[in-house]
Amino acid sequence: MSIPCRILVVDDEVGIREGCRRVLVPQGFDVDVAENGPMGLRQLREARYDVLLLDIMMPGMSGIEVLRQARQMDPDLICIIITGYATVELAVQAIREGAHDFIAKPFSADQLLQVVHRELERRALRREAERLRALEEEARELARAKAELQKLEAVEGRFMLTLVHILRAPVAVLQNTLQWIRKGYIPPEEQPEVLARAEARAGELLATLDDLLLLAHLKEGIGLSRVEVISLEEILEGVLAALRPRAERQGVALEVDVQDSPRVRANPDHIRALLIHLIDNAIRYTPSGGRVTVSLAVDRERGLAVGAVSDTGIGIPADEIPRIFEEFYRTEEGKRLQETGTGLGLPIVRQVVEMYGGTIEVESEVGRGSTFRFTLPLG
Secondary structure, X not given: OOOOOEEXXXXXXXXXHHXXXXXXXXXXXXXXXXXXXXXXXXXXXXXXXXXXXXXXXOOOOOHHHHHHHHHHHOOOOEXXXXXXXXXHHHHHHHHHOOXXXXXXXXXXXXXXXXXXXXXXXXXXXXXXXXXXXXXXXXXXXXXXXXXXXXXXXXXXXXXXXXXXXXXXXXXXXXXXXXXXHHOOOOOHHHHHHHHHHHHHHHHHHHHHHHHHHHHHHHHHOOOHHHOEEEEHHHHHHHHHHHHXXXXXXXXXXXXXXXOOOOEEEEOHHHHXXXXXXXXXXXXXXXXXXXXXXXXXEXXXXXXXXXXXXXXXXXXXXXXXXXXXXXXXXXXXXXXXXOOOOOOOHHHHHHHHHHHOOOEEEEEEXXXXXXXXXXXXXXX
């Protein structure tokens, strides 16, 4: 059963009020009346109406003022002006204030019903048009969501294929090595060297799995409960102690420049991962005789800790820079120089700086080296 349409008649003439009631109630309308503007506004505040039939010329508060306040209370209210002074100026003013139509006194029952039904039909059409627009927008949103889902599924598929490819190689080496030893294909005197190579591949496999686990944790925000104020210089010292032997073996000089000992609020493990991957990459792709420089400073004006890792290595082609933060992506020159690598280091770096509201920027020139600059809010 449909809810009856509610109409409020505001007019200082009792004959108009009651005449409207007699015409409208038999048509199924629920009709209330008010004899002046303040009473009409009070009823509008207390109940919701579909149509306001409003006398424009009333003693005290004018119909225009009632119309203005009524439209503020309910922008969807249909306002029809009742007037014995139907001038063009009055019609323009009433329309400007939000009136939908007006009817001149005296009017017949048919005229009243015609105006009310016409405005109700117009409102129904407007609502239907709005509903259709909403449905169209919802359909567009669903189409966009479907397209994004398809992209995600494609990315997920490529991710899994890449992951299987990366993990399969060291596992295959380990399996082959064990089979050769078990079947006696490798003499005892050669086994230590073969086992050392197998151990190295196992280490690569574990490193890949560790990076995958860390990246997954970063994306899920796992570890944020361990946030504390930490010294970047202290974390850097531990990272350099671990990586310096590798740099020495490769013939790469490590230089450090720390100013003001910046402190940030973060999980120490996350910052350690950030520095390890940036510095390890710089060492990895810098030929013997090159140099890696790590700097830390404080930008007090912006409230930021600023870090940079520069190298004199192979550099990154300009067309490949936009992709270096993609998971598993490695440049062609990087793959030629270093056969092994997960392509997860820089995605981890970006995830860390973004998690803590920082930034990461890259400058690079092929054959001249690269500089990675990052910022983190001061703790």
